[in-house]
Amino acid sequence: MHLKDKVALVTGAAQGIGNACAHALLEKGCKVGLVDNNAEVGRESKNNLDKQFDTQRTIFIPCDVSHEEQLKDAFKKIFEHFGRLDIVVNNAGVNNEKNWEVTVQINLISVIRGTYIGLDYMKTENGGNGGAIVNIASLAGLMPVPFQPVYCASKHGVIGFTRSVAMVSKAGKYDVRINTICPSFVNTPILQSIEKEENMGQYLTYKEQLKDMINHYGLLPPPLIAEGLIKILEDDTLNGEVMKITTNQGIHFHEYGPSPFQPDKK
Numbered sequence: 001m002h003l004k005d006k007v008a009l010v011t012g013a014a015q016g017i018g019n020a021c022a023h024a025l026l027e028k029g030c031k032v033g034l035v036d037n038n039a040e041v042g043r044e045s046k047n048n049l050d051k052q053f054d055t056q057r058t059i060f061i062p063c064d065v066s067h068e069e070q071l072k073d074a075f076k077k078i079f080e081h082f083g084r085l086d087i088v089v090n091n092a093g094v095n096n097e098k099n100w101e102v103t104v105q106i107n108l109i110s111v112i113r114g115t116y117i118g119l120d121y122m123k124t125e126n127g128g129n130g131g132a133i134v135n136i137a138s139l140a141g142l143m144p145v146p147f148q149p150v151y152c153a154s155k156h157g158v159i160g161f162t163r164s165v166a167m168v169s170k171a172g173k174y175d176v177r178i179n180t181i182c183p184s185f186v187n188t189p190i191l192q193s194i195e196k197e198e199n200m201g202q203y204l205t206y207k208e209q210l211k212d213m214i215n216h217y218g219l220l221p222p223p224l225i226a227e228g229l230i231k232i233l234e235d236d237t238l239n240g241e242v243m244k245i246t247t248n249q250g251i252h253f254h255e256y257g258p259s260p261f262q263p264d265k266k
């Protein structure tokens with residue numbers, strides 16, 4: 001996809017990986033709808049982007065992605081404001097093992113919902129222009145993570161859903177590519193959550209072991225994840241792929257054997 005003048009919606013865009021993705025999309029000439037439930041940091045981050053990019057090219061929409069009506073409304077506002085939608089980055093996520101239902105709600109259910117709403121706007125059979133959806137999972141979606149079992153489950157869910165719905169999109173000729181990115185640890189505020197009882201609950205006692213794990217893997221800079229996003233968006237051959245980003249190997253893809261059932265090959 002040629003990115004100039006395309007319209008992207010990025011959830012969790014106020015800070016961290018989402019903010020880096022918004023920045024990279026703007027550098028490529030996109031217009032970006034910034035969606036986040038942290039209105040204060042969200043507005044601040046729009047103001048910062050306005051210093052570098054034309055203020056007309058971003059809009060900030062305060063929205064809790066786990067609230068169905070708010071999420072639908074955010075898509076509607078961004079679509080109506082810019083007149084089209086081409087890219088959705090379902091990035092908003094939390095680490096909460098104490099209120100673990102919230103983790104499933106935000107990290108998995110809202111990603112599924114964001115994908116379906118995105119398809120409603122973009123798929124050609126609905127009069128859309130086609131497009132691309134990128135769901136941010138984690139390396140935790142590909143391996144067990146001690147002391148973060150629900151976070152890990154939510155990310156496994158994102159990968160399974162994304163790979164599967166990508167096959168549906170291809171079979172149904174939606175003209176929407178759907179892929180996922182799995183970074184290792186990234187240097188963002190979410191990592192502070194491992195120090196907090198309100199996030200870790202019963203697993204707080206293992207925080208030193210989690211820190212050892214972070215030291216073992218190292219920390220990635222958020223712009224590297226944005227670079228992975230741009231690679232996926234610009235390469236029209238990619239659908240259903242699982243991009244991994246690690247300190248050792250940089251940007252690369254997880255390799256799976258052939259899927260036993262390929263509906264589009266009938």
Ligand SMILES: NC(=O)c1ccc[n+]([C@@H]2O[C@H](COP(=O)([O-])OP(=O)(O)OC[C@H]3O[C@@H](n4cnc5c(N)ncnc54)[C@H](O)[C@@H]3O)[C@@H](O)[C@H]2O)c1
Nearest residue numbers: 012014016017037038064065092093138185186188189190
């Ligand atoms: N930082 C890492 O080590 C790492 C590694 C792999 C994957 N990830 C994933 O990357 C994504 C972004 O994480 P990050 O590291 O930038 O974290 P972050 O905490 O810095 O940013 C997350 C953003 O999402 C927003 N958000 C949280 N809940 C929301 C909700 N209900 N509605 C709307 N917005 C909401 C927050 O306000 C915040 O701006 C998450 O899905 C995370 O699981 C992070």
